[in-house]
Amino acid sequence: MNDAIRLDGVTKAYGGTLALAGVTLDVGEGITGLLGPNGAGKTTLMRMAATVLAPSGGSLRLLGRDPRDLAARVEIRRRLGYMPQEPGMHRHFTAFEFVDYIATLKEWTARDGRHEEVRRVLRAVGLGDVAHRRIRALSGGMRRRVALAQAMLGSPELLVLDEPTAGLDPQQRLRFREVVSELAEERTVLLSTHQTEDVAALCRRVVALREGSVTFDGTPRELAELARGHVWTADRREGAALSWRTGDGAHRHIGDPPRGARLVEPTLEDGYLLLLGETATMEMAA
Amino acid sequence: MTGVLPALARIEARRVVRHPGVLLGVLAAFAWLPAIDAETVVAQDEIAVLGMLTFLVGFLNVDRVRRDGADDLYAAAPSPRRVRTGAVLLSMLAAGAIASLFALVSWLVVVGLDGEVVHEGFAVRPSPLEAAQGPFLVTAIGALGVFVGRWTARPVLAPILMVGLLVGPVGWNIPWIVNGTAALAPGEWTLGDPAWHLVFLGGIGLVSAGLALVRDSRRRGPVALLAVGLVALIAGAALQ
Numbered sequence: 001m002n003d004a005i006r007l008d009g010v011t012k013a014y015g016g017t018l019a020l021a022g023v024t025l026d027v028g029e030g031i032t033g034l035l036g037p038n039g040a041g042k043t044t045l046m047r048m049a050a051t052v053l054a055p056s057g058g059s060l061r062l063l064g065r066d067p068r069d070l071a072a073r074v075e076i077r078r079r080l081g082y083m084p085q086e087p088g089m090h091r092h093f094t095a096f097e098f099v100d101y102i103a104t105l106k107e108w109t110a111r112d113g114r115h116e117e118v119r120r121v122l123r124a125v126g127l128g129d130v131a132h133r134r135i136r137a138l139s140g141g142m143r144r145r146v147a148l149a150q151a152m153l154g155s156p157e158l159l160v161l162d163e164p165t166a167g168l169d170p171q172q173r174l175r176f177r178e179v180v181s182e183l184a185e186e187r188t189v190l191l192s193t194h195q196t197e198d199v200a201a202l203c204r205r206v207v208a209l210r211e212g213s214v215t216f217d218g219t220p221r222e223l224a225e226l227a228r229g230h231v232w233t234a235d236r237r238e239g240a241a242l243s244w245r246t247g248d249g250a251h252r253h254i255g256d257p258p259r260g261a262r263l264v265e266p267t268l269e270d271g272y273l274l275l276l277g278e279t280a281t282m283e284m285a286a
Numbered sequence: 287m288t289g290v291l292p293a294l295a296r297i298e299a300r301r302v303v304r305h306p307g308v309l310l311g312v313l314a315a316f317a318w319l320p321a322i323d324a325e326t327v328v329a330q331d332e333i334a335v336l337g338m339l340t341f342l343v344g345f346l347n348v349d350r351v352r353r354d355g356a357d358d359l360y361a362a363a364p365s366p367r368r369v370r371t372g373a374v375l376l377s378m379l380a381a382g383a384i385a386s387l388f389a390l391v392s393w394l395v396v397v398g399l400d401g402e403v404v405h406e407g408f409a410v411r412p413s414p415l416e417a418a419q420g421p422f423l424v425t426a427i428g429a430l431g432v433f434v435g436r437w438t439a440r441p442v443l444a445p446i447l448m449v450g451l452l453v454g455p456v457g458w459n460i461p462w463i464v465n466g467t468a469a470l471a472p473g474e475w476t477l478g479d480p481a482w483h484l485v486f487l488g489g490i491g492l493v494s495a496g497l498a499l500v501r502d503s504r505r506r507g508p509v510a511l512l513a514v515g516l517v518a519l520i521a522g523a524a525l526q
Contacts, residue, residue, distance in 0.1 A: 077364040088356030105363035109289030
């Protein structure tokens with residue numbers, strides 16, 4: 001199968017601000033995680049992959065088509081599932097009505113078939129029992145699952161999920177992982193997240209963005225390996241650029257070792273934090 | 287895309303008939319029914335509140351996606367925005383259908399099947415076209431609400447415009463309803479030809495629909511709708 005998403009030197013400028021600064025990236029089958037701090041350009045890239053936003057420069061191809069062409073764009077949208085960061089569901093719709101409305105916009109015009117598909121995706125995200133409850137009465141986690149359900153309509157070839165696990169509790173996140181990993185068989189899933197655990201658990205590939213550029217492109221293991229030899233535990237906090245006290249009272253350091261520190265096995269999060277460097281320090285301080 | 291518009295319009299229509307605004311309008315119409323007489327059956331007084339609230343419903347329904355912050359989600363669907371606007375416009379026919387029921391019931395109760403009513407000692411035969419003004423008015427005003435909602439992003443304007451258009455100093459000077467039967471016209475009520483008045487109201491609806499759709503697409507369809515509506519509006523206004 002060809003790469004579902006191909007970016008070649010893609011730029012996006014908002015006035016004088018460059019949100020994407022010449023990104024070249026191919027995304028194929030399986031789950032690709034997109035990591036980056038706030039303002040790195042993740043959502044801009046996700047919106048482009050969902051045909052919502054056009055690049056300012058460079059070349060973008062989705063599912064082998066050029067989204068600048070109207071007919072091609074419509075064809076891409078027929079094969080695309082998109083879960084925006086803020087889906088904006090109407091509070092007075094029931095979960096069923098909302099997904100049904102999106103299904104209609106996705107050209108499921110035959111009522112019986114559409115309703116069957118709506119029930120299928122709601123069941124798949126574990127909301128079969130609350131399908132007729134109003135959105136306003138659902139918890140934040142349930143709303144995220146409704147948003148995921150609408151993205152799954154028609155089993156699209158390309159799924160673009162922007163921070164789908166934000167606000168989910170561990171159990172819901174586990175359920176989400178089950179659903180998405182199942183979906184990813186023979187499909188392309190682009191997953192933007194702040195949760196490195198999701199990337200470690202789900203993705204075969206991870207791309208890190210910073211200030212509109214790709215700073216890492218590899219497997220989760222390779223990202224973790226970046227931090228090998230840089231992650232320590234010690235009794236005191238001193239020396240390292242990134243340091244925090246863990247639950248057992250020890251200090252975990254990333255960077256130069258403090259006195260008496262012991263080298264430990266790095267995680268994907270360590271690699272990501274090391275990659276971010278100053279940005280991570282600022283985010284942690286904040 | 288051909289089948290999307292009717293499918294979406296059916297969904298929107300179901301939402302219109304269950305909308306609290308429309309339900310309130312229906313309630314007001316029911317409350318008015320016992321007081322209905324030969325004058326009011328042609329003046330369509332019972333659906334005045336429903337008409338005003340349909341404006342509000344049209345405005346709110348077409349503005350829903352923006353208020354919900356769902357533009358990105360809907361933009362990624364294969365159906366373009368004009369289809370959603372078109373569906374909301376068509377759903378205003380559901381409010382028109384409710385008004386038709388009231389017009390029919392009040393006509394049957396007051397005028398009856400023989401088409402004759404005794405008013406102040408005289409037998410009068412009002413035109414059924416007079417009773418049809420109510421449903422036309424409700425639909426046209428709903429379309430007007432959709433048009434305004436499509437061009438403004440301020441929901442607070444909806445109730446202000448609703449009141450201004452229908453009962454304010456501007457509203458009172460627009461002949462929303464005309465009387466074709468002089469004997470049934472109250473004091474200063476506008477007399478006119480109800481058939482041409484229906485053309486006038488249809489013109490308002492079509493112009494509103496055209497303007498709402500032109501916001502989304504400058505294709506021939508919306509422009510043609512606008513042109514036809516303008517012709518109907520001008521002809522109706524001149525000849526009613």
